[in-house]
Each structure stands twice: as C-alpha cells, then as structure tokens.
Amino acid sequence: MRVVSRSGDRLAYYSDLFQIPKELIEDANPDIHEGVLPEGLDVEIPGFILQKETRLDIDLAAIALQYQLPIDALLMVNHVEQRPFSVPVRIMEPLLVTEKLYDYQSLHDDLEILSFHYPFIKVESIGLSVLGKELFEVRIGKGDKVIHYNGSFHANEWITSAVLMKWLNDLLLSVTNGSSLCGMDCLPFYRDVTISMVPMVNPDGVDLVLKGAVAAEEKVDVLKINNDNPAFYAWKANIRGVDLNNQYPANWEIEKKRKVPKAPAPRDFPGETCLSEPEAVAMKELAERRNFERVLALHTQGKEFYWGYEGHEPEQAANIAKEFEERSGYRAVQYVDSHAGYKDWFIQEFKRVGFTIELGKGINPLPLSHMPTIYEDSVKILMAGLYM
Template sequence: MKVVSRSRDTLAYYSQLFQIPQVLLEDANPTIAEGNLPTDIEVQIPGFVTDKESRSGSTLREIALRSQLPLDALSLLNQVEKETVSVPVRIINPLLVIEKPYDYQSLLDDLDILSFHYPFIQVESIGKSVLGKELLEVRVGQGKKVIHYNGSFHANEWITSAVLMKWLNDLLVAVTNDRTLCSVDCMSFYQNVTISIVPMVDPDGVDLVIKGEQAAEGKFDVLKMNNGNPAFYAWKANIRGVDLNNQYPANWEIEKRRKLPKAPAPRDFPGQYSLSEPEALAMKELAERRNFERVIALHTQGKEFYWGYEGHEPEHSASMAREFEMRSGYRAVQYVDSHAGYKDWFIQEFKRPGFTIELGTGINPLPLSHLPGIYEDSVKILMAGLYM
C-alpha cells in the first residue's frame, strides 16, 4: 500500500499508526532518510492493501469507528475528498496460491505479488539459465548471518519451489503481523539473520517437465535425450541434459567415472567437466559472495536428510541434525555414497553445516495432493534452520 506524505510525517509515526515495525518501513523505503518526510512523496506501507468504501453520507470519523481504524490512517489515505473512501486493510492471510504445477512463470508471478505487498524483500538475479531465464534469489532480513535455502536443483522436484514460496509467504505474514511460525518469533530473526532463497535453480528443466518439449524452444533435442518419450516427468537434468546436483568440485571425478550415462541424459550425467553449467556456476558464486552460515537444499523424496560429507562437517551439524529429525520425523543420515552435490561442495569448502532434505515419499514428481503434508513436516526444518 502506498500513502502520500504530509508535513511533519515520519516513518516512526507511520509505524505507530499502522502497527508495523519501523525497520520494515525503513527497508521498504530505502531512499527515505530519517526524520521528517518531504511533503508529497510516496511511502510504501508493507503488509497492507486498500479497499474502497462508499461515503454514503458518512464522515471519515464514522468510517474509522466502523472499521476500528485510527482516524488519521483514513485521513492519510484520503487527502483529496472523493465519492469513495480508501480504507487500509491489513494482510493477515497468505496471498499466494501455490497448489498448481509450479513452473517458472508461476515463480515470476508470485515474486511480483510478494514484492509489491512486502517491498522490504530483495529480489535479485544471480545469473541466467542455459535458455536465458533469470536465476532469482530472494533475501529477507538484516542480519550478518546469511542462511541459504534452495529448491528445484532437479527438474522433476519442482514441488520444492512451491514449498519454499509458501514458506516465504507465511514468513512475511508473520513478520508484518507480529506472529510466530512454528513457535519462532519471526521479527527477532529479521534483525539478526538474512534469509537467502533461490526457489528454482533449474527453471529450464522445470518448464520441460511441466510443459513438455516446447519448453526447449527448439534449441535442444530433448526428445532424443528422452529416448523418444514425449512425457518428461522423469527428467531431473537441466535443458542440456546435465544433472546440476552432480556438477560440483567435491570428488566430481569419482561421479564422472562411475556414473551412467556418459552423455547428456534426463538424469545423472555430471557433465563433461565440473561447473560446466551456468546454473551450477551461479550457485557456487552466490555461496562465495554471500558467505553462507549454512545451506539447506530441498529435494524429493524419502522423508530423510543428509548432513555430512567426508568428515568435513563441523561438530554442531550433529546437534542440528538431531533437532531437524525430532521436529520433522525425517530420518537423519550422515553419509551416503554420493559426491559432487551442492551440499557436498559447500561442506567441503566452508566446513559449515549443509543439508540435503528429501521431502515426502513416492515417485517424482510428487503429486500436488501431497503438498500440505510435505509442507507441514518441512516447515519445521526450515524454521529450525534459522535459529540452530
């Protein structure tokens, strides 16, 4: 919601008027300095929308009493008298509908919705996919400690993107309404932690799984790579047939030597060399740039998670794993016979906690009917990741 400032208005006053933490107003309006606001500038009020109400002979005071709002909140929004009155309405429920095949356009549309209503979030491109789609990172919070989450490293695991976007929406509702989520005070994390989310690492592959061959834009013979099968539900790779979670320099040579196939394919091909794919390289450079405190990568399926790599994990990873296991019911697994994953590389390079969470059970892509149960379990891990 936008308002137009008046003489002697301040962000502190707007914070009191709309019961929104001042830090959120400051982050939503980064070009506005402290103190009295210049007159007649637009100011973003996060977590609100406006509704229209007919005056019908009513005064602003009468409408304010009826709406249980401060009179000056109405006065601020109705500085010019019109036949209808703009009424501020607090957003108390999630805005996104994520129970749908969650393709790249769904992600773009939902990020637009959240950025418009919660302008204190930051959305930034960290690179481009093979087909030129922007790889988007969302950041929330002010803390120096940066905790990273990602989804859809694998194309047919796109439900992980939906989970992350639902969580982001729930977080934003909690922060702007002074609520907890999984018994965690969300406003306190905002000032002490920065959340980094890349909801969709492999947008080209996700679109291929959901939309079919047309998603390749005629640039890659995905039908041939898929053995002539026009259904791409089993496709895990990027659009060039490279498994993005087999791309990292953490014993990549072992995976290259033992993995089949030996050429681009729907799954498991680690590429001709490590970090050959722009999506994988962008995620490596992001970790180096942000200096993540920890990494939590969402995959499917198995209701378990992996938290170690070759003994490089720090001691407190074990206590985090126990907490995740207790809260979610997912099984904690320290080591698996696998290399070259993003979590593997992160643990090896930074000696910090990294987790691969395998959401749900079944056959990928998991059906949307599983989403409520998956979210109920996984949100407990996502929140625990903030404070452990």
Template sequence: MIIISRNGDSLDYYSKLFQIPQVLVEEANSDIQGILQEGLYVNIPGFILRKESRNDFDLVTISKHYHLPLDALILVNQSNQGPFSVPVRIMGPLLNPVKFYDYQSLLDDLEALTVHYPFIKVESIGKSVLGKELLEVRIGQGEKVIHFNGSFHANEWITSAILMKWLNDLLLALSNDDRICGIACLPFFQEVTISVVPMVNPDGVDLVLKGEEAAEGCVDVLEMNNGNPAFYAWKANIRGVDLNNQYPAKWEIEKQRKVPQAPAPRDFPGEVCLSEPEAIAMKELAEKRNFCRVLALHTQGKEFYWGYEGWEPKQSEEIAKEFEARSGYRAVQYVDSHAGYKDWFIQEFRKEAYTIELGKGINPLPLSQFPSIYGESVHILMAALYM
C-alpha cells in the same frame, strides 16, 4: 500499499499509526530518513487499499467500522475525489502455490510478494541456459546468512512451491508480529539474513510441466528422452546435465561411475564440472554471500544428509538431531555420493549444509502430498533460523 507523505510526519509515526514493526517500514523505505517532506511516496508493508463509496460513508464512520485511527484514513484520502480508500491489513496468505509450479508461477508470486512486502529484495544471480533469470530472495538485516534452495532437479519442482509458501507465511508473520511453529519471527529480521533461490533449474521445471515446447527449439530434448513426449522423469537441466552432480567435490568419481556418459534426463554430471550456467551461478552466490548454513530441498525419502567426508563442522550433528526431532525425518550423516551442492559447500567452507529429501514416493510427488510435506518441512525451515 503506497501513501503520500505529509510535512512533519516520520516513518516512526507511520509504523505506530498502522501498527507495523518500525524495522519493516524503515527497510521498505531505505531511501527515506528523518522528518518527512510533503509528497514523498512511502511504502507501508502488509496492507492493501479497499474502496468505499463516499455516498454511503464518512471517514469517522469508516474509522469505527474498520477499527482504524482516523488519521490513517485522513492520510490515505488526501485527495477529495473518487471513493474513499481504506487501508486493510493483510491477514492471510497472498499466494496459492499448491499447483503445477512452473517458472511463470514463480515470477507472478514474487511480484505479488514484492508489491505487498517491499522490505524483501529480489535479485537475479544469473541466467539459465534458455536465458531465464535465476532469482534470489533476501529477507532480513543480520550478518548471519542462511541459504535455502529448491528445484535443483526438474521433476522435484514441488520444492519450489514449498519454499514459496514458507516465504509467504514468513512475511505474513513478520508484518503481524506473529509466530510460525510457535517461534516468533520478527527477531530473525535483525539477527539473520534469509537467502532463498526457489527455482535453481527453471528450464528443466518448465520442460517437466509443459513438455517439448519448453525447450524453445534450442535443444533436442525429445531425442534425449528416447522419443518419449512425457518428461515427468526428467531431473537434469535443459541440456541434459544433472545440476546437482556439477560441483568440484570428487566430481571425477561421479563422472567415471555415472551411467549414462552423455546428456540424458538424469544423472549425467557433464563433460566437465561447473559447465552449466545454473551451477556456476549457485557457486558464485555462495562465495558472494558467505552463507553460514545451507539447506537444499529435494525429494523424496523423508530423510536428510548432513555430512561429507568428515569435513562437516561439529555443530552439524546437533542441528541434525534437532531437525530429526522436529520433523520426523531420518538424519543420515553420509551417503555414497559426491559432486552435489551440499558436498561442495561443506568441502569448500567447512560449514553446515543439509540436503533435505521431502516427502516419500515416486518423483514428481503428487500435489496431494503438499499439506503433509509442508507440515513436516516447515519445522526444519524454522529450526534452521534459530539453531
């Protein structure tokens, strides 16, 4: 919610008045410092305003009913017109990501989170083939930057929904100084910066969920799909290039052995590596942010891959054992695969990276698996922050 400051107030005072951690209030108002002047717009994270009739209540009665400090009510009701405004703490999730999670769902949900938790940052890191903004969410102030991404593959869109539920749960826990999986969340805000790209391949996701119309007439996806109007098996981006086969980590091997050798719903690594704007954007993001750890969410298999060509750091094995113990997923050091984002990151930076294969079955996994997938994967997501 947004309030109007009074002369002599401070962000520290507002933190205490609304019982929101001071670091979150300060981050949500990074352009405001010191003693406040009258008339400034101040963001208070984790609250919404509810209206109550002036005919039925007075501020003292509302204060007792809602267990709020009287000055909090005075502060948000500096105008004498209209119904009373009552600041109400957000105590439950804002989002419902258990649905066919397309690009518009992502935009709507990011807008809701940004409005109610204005200490997060949402930034475009590039554009897809069809011009959709590739969005990164950042939370925290720490020098240790940990990155998560989803939907490299179009029919694995459930990974975007999983990440958005986790973000919502994390923001809720931060603003209420709460825990997830028994782990206190607030300490991470100052120790870690969380980077999330929830949907790497928005064009492909929309193609899977909406059909040929999502190609906007720019690409003949129906021909690439052998005339089949159902795109549920499509993994590639809208140009028929597998974004997780695009990176300069023995890409030539994948190019030689992959079938098909032309744009297709899956597995085509491109005519050259890093030909696709989505893949380039993710490469440049890693170089810019200096990630210390990367987790790429895929489906399916209930396992994860943590090594590449012996270039992974020693601590990767310890982290993998922790992930395995907490989630029940099987840890696999090496697979016969190259040119993936995880592969390139390990090769390029000699740092930790993990490909997490959520759930089990045939892609796209059904929404009925969402609760179990989240219940397993949230332990990995949280362990990645404190290990």
C-alpha cells in the same frame, strides 16, 4: 500500500499509525532517512492493501470505527471530499496460491506480488539459465548471519519451489502481523538473520517437466535426449541433460567415472566437465559472494536428510541434525555414497553446516495432494534452520 508524506511526518509515526515494525518501513523505503519528512514523498507501508469502500453515504469517522483504524490512517490515503473512500486493510492471509503446477511463470508472478506488497524483501537475478531465464534470489532480513535455502535443483522435484514460496509468504505474514510461525516469533529472526533463497535453480528443466518439449524452445533436442519419449515426468537434469546436483568440484571425477550415462540424459549425467552449466556456476558464485553460514537444499523424496560429507562437516552439524530429526520426524543420515552435489561442495569448501533435505515420500514428481503434509513437516526444519 503507498502513502504520500505530509510536512513534519516521521517513519516512526507511520509505524505507530499502522502498527507495522519501524524497521520494516525503513527497509521498504531505503532512500528515505529517519527524521522529519518533507511534504510529498511516496512512502511504502508494507503488509497493507487499499480497499474501496463502496458505500457513498458513509463518512471517515464511521469507516474508522468499523475497521478499527485511527482517523489519521484514513486521512493519509483520502481527501475528505473524496468518494468512494479508500481503506487501508492489513494483509492477514497468504497472497499466493502455491498448491498448483509450479512453473517458472508462477515463480515470476509470485515474486512480483510479494515484492509489491512487502517491498522490504530484495529480489535479485543471480544469473541466467541455459534458455535465458533469470535465476532469482530472494533475501529477507538484516542480520549478519546468512542462511541459504534452495529448491528445484532437479526438474521433477519442482514441488520444492512451491514449498519455499509458501514458507516465504508465511514468513512475511508473521513479521508484519506479529504472529507466530511454528510457535516462533519471526521478527527477531528478521533482525538477526538474513535469509537467502533461490526457489528455482533449474527453471528450464521445471518447465520441461510441466509443459513438455515445447519448453525447450527448439534450442535443444530434448526428445532425442529422452529417447523420443514425449513424457518428461522423470526428467531431473537441466535442459541440456546435465544433472545440476552432480556438477560441483567435490570428487566430481568419481561421479564422472561411475555414472552410467556418459552423455546428456534425463538424469545423473554429471557433464563433460564440472561446473559446465550456467545454473551450477551461478549457485557456486552466490555462495562465495554471500558467505553463507549454512545451506539447506530441498529435494524430494524419502523423508530423510543428509548432513555430512567426507568428515568435513563441523561438530555442531550433529546437534542441528538431531534437532531437525526430532522436529520433523525425518531420518537424519550423515553419509551417503554420493559426491559432486551442492551440499557436498559447500561443506567441503567452507567447513560449515549443509543439508540435503528429501521432502515427502513416493515417486517423483510427488503429487500436489502431498503438498499440505510435505509443508507441515518441512516448515519445522525450515524454521529450525534459522535458530540452531
């Protein structure tokens, strides 16, 4: 919601007036500095929408009483002679519908919705997919400790993108309304941690799974790669048939030698060289640029998570894994016979904590009917990742 400053106003006054933490208003207006404001500045108030009061025979005092608002909150968005009046209404329910076939357009639209209503979040393109789709990173928070989450490395695991976006929406509701999430107040996390999130690493592949060969835009012969099968539900790779989670320089040569597909395929082909794909490169460069404290990569399925790699994981990883296991009921697995994944490379490169979390149980792609249960379990891990 946007208001226009009056001479003598302060951001701290807007915080009191609308009961929104002052740092959220400051971060939503990075070009406005604390102090007495001049008249006529546009000021964003996060977590509110303007709603029209359709009754023309009501005055501001009556509206203030009905909506439990200070009169001045109404004066900020109305002229006394104006009809109909606008009413600042606090956003108390999720803005996003994530229980749907969650494609790239859904992500794009939902990020626009959240950025508009919660302008203290930062959305940045970190690179482009093979077909030129932007790879979006979302950041929320202002702490020095940066914790990273990602989803949809694998195309038919697109439900992980929906889980992350639902969690992001819930986090935003919590910090703006002072409500708890999994029994925890989220505002301290906002102050102490920066959450980095790439909800959809493989947008081309996700669209291929959900929309079919038309998603390839005639730039890649995906039908040939898929053995002329027009159904792409089993496709894990990017649009060029390269498994993005087999692309990293963590014993990549072992995966290259032993993987059965020796050419582009719906799954498991690690590429002709490591880091051959732009999506994989963008994620590597992001980790190097942001200096992540830890990484949580969401996949499906198995209701388990992997937390070690070749003994490079730090000692505290075991304690965090135990906490995740106790909170979610997911099984903690230290080592698996797998290499060249994003989590593997991160642990090897930085000697920090990394997880591959296999959400849900069944056959990929998991059905949307599993979404509520998957979220109920996984949100406990996502939240625990912030404080452990």
